[in-house]
Amino acid sequence: MANTDKLKEETVQSSTEATSKIDAIKQLIFGENMQAYDSEFETLKQDILTKKQELEALMDDVKSEILQNIDNLSTDINIRITELENSFEDKADALNEKKVDRKLLGELFTKLGEKISQ
Template sequence: MAENDRITPNNTNANDSTSKIDAIKQLIFGENIQEYNHEFEAVKQDILDKKKELKNLIDDVKTELLQNIDNLSTDINIRITELENTLEDKANVLDEKKLDRKLFGDLLIKLGEKISN
């Protein structure tokens, strides 16, 4: 019983403290408390609206960035393919211009044989 008696006054003290705080709020703010609460709710709603708007803007920017990255990747792949083709063409031209030593040697031997005949 002694413990229950101790808990009850503490609960009563807590309720008294809350009611005293409410009474002090009422004395300080009076009728304006409703107006303040309304303004706080308006500010809270404005913040939530701005948050939603920012989230939408972030999603739009993300989509645009992903599209730009995809376009850039495609462009780079096209340029790499063009460079590979150009390099292959130039390598083929060099192969055609390159002196084939065996063929040149054979031609010199044939020329030498014709001169000696």
């Protein structure tokens, strides 16, 4: 147990040393401008997050509009299909009536011919 605790302490100490070395290198490279860079990066990060939220809101609006348009189109198509079916049925009924009228006319001619021959 003592060895593990000692290893953990050494690991933490070495990572702290590495971090402090990195900070020292940053200080040498960037110097006093480091806070300005951090501020600039934070501003950019906030701007990106704001733009992301705006885009997500816009995408939600577009999605709902598209879904509404699809629903309207579906309703319109169903109405037109129903109208076409009704028109087809009306024309089919009219054709059947014409055929019945011809049959009836033929029967009347037959009866007329029978009466004439009597």
